[in-house]
Structures are given as structure tokens and as C-alpha cells.
Amino acid sequence: SIGRSVQPPTEKPGERRLAEMKKLYGVGASKIQAMETTMQLSFDRNCDKKQPNCMIK
Amino acid sequence: MSEWQKKTPLEWLTYMNKEVTVLAAEKHQYQGWVLTVDPVSANILLAHPLENGKMSISAVLGHAVQDVEIVAEAGDEMKEKLAHLFMPEERQRQRTKALIQG
């Protein structure tokens, strides 16, 4: 599609995520990313430790 | 994607600090002061003061929002209240208060 650059295969997923965050949140990107990382870490940790059953229906 | 989910952040911002009625899926209705709209999920977060001095916080999920109608604009006191609801220092203050009251 028009305007989409080809991503080099060596690019790390974290870098692409940061670039996306910069586009969305500008100078506030790192602050938002820090908050999101904290939340995702506790989500992952809880899921590992507690092994919740998926869903009730 | 619904009209609500397609709005831009600047459009969602115009709902902040407004009292709204939200019509949701399965004819559910919610009323409260708009705290925020999550720009990722379009979830709309409402605050509704209770008689016991607490706040009831409800969120209608973006995918379930059918219509949002503005009823009133918050005064300065309410704006201030809404702005500080989730601040870390405010949570700490409430936690300390809860500890003291046991």
C-alpha cells in the first residue's frame, strides 16, 4: 500500500512498538509505556502464578 | 466498528468533565460524570457521587456503547474532584485514612 515502508527483518519488536507509541503519544510515549509495562507485568505474573480459567460462559 | 469507537481523541476529550447518559447494549443505561475515554478500547469511564460520600465508578466498554448524550457541564468543584480521584497521592491519603479508621 502507498506510504508504507518496508520493515527491515532485523528490527526488534520492541523498537517498532516504541515507534508506534511515539506516533500515538508523542512526547508522552515513554510515560504511557512505563505505566502499560507495569500493568502488563502484573497481568502476566498473575496469569502465570494463578493460572486462571478462561471465561465463565 | 461503532461511531463511538471511531471518534478521535480530541472528540472524546470534549466529553471529559461532562455529565452524560450512556445508552449501552441490551438497553442498559448509565449516567455519570465522564472521567475519561480510553483511547485504546473506547471504554468510557463515569463517576457517580454516592450519598455516603464515596464515588461509584463505572465503565461502559467501547464496543457496547451505542449513544452518549451530554446532560450537563461540571462546575469547578466537580472538575477538581474528578481530576484527583485516581491520583497516587490521593489513593495513599485514602489508604492511610482507612488504616487509621481500622
Add this chain to the structure above:
Amino acid sequence: SNLSSLVTANPAELEREQEGRVALRKRYLRSLLAMTGRPVNFTMYEKVNVGALFGASDIDILNFQVSELKTPLGVQKEALLRCSDIIAYSFEL
């Protein structure tokens, strides 16, 4: 997330939109943190209401991890709620 409006925006508009998105997202993430460990009521589709202690959400707000989920069928110690099954949730602060 909504990228459509970024395409045509001029730099000043883009910046306003980014600042707006930061303000909105920050307050929502803070609300999720404030919800941790609290009893939350979930209104699910098909008139199902359940209560649980909130644990955490993933960053895309697709799943909520909860404990002590009270369902019409009994209590589930640990569970994941899919956000697409939820109409609304509420808690007291």
C-alpha cells in the same frame, strides 16, 4: 488504536491529538491501578451479572484477570474475563 486522523493532521494538530491521547489514556490506566484488589461488578451480555476482585488487565484491554469470581454457578477462585463479553463494570472508591 485510532490512527486514521493522524494521516492528514498538520504538526500542531498532531501534537494536540497526542497530548489529548496521553491525558485520556493516563487517566484510564490510573483507574485500572486504583481498581486492583477491589470488588468489581461486571454486567455481561445476556443479563449475566458477576462480581469479582479485580487483578489486572492486559495493555490492549482485551482481558481482565480476576479472583473470587461469583457466578450463578458458584465461585471460581481465579478467572479471566474477555472484555468482549462485558457490557460494563463498576466499583466504589
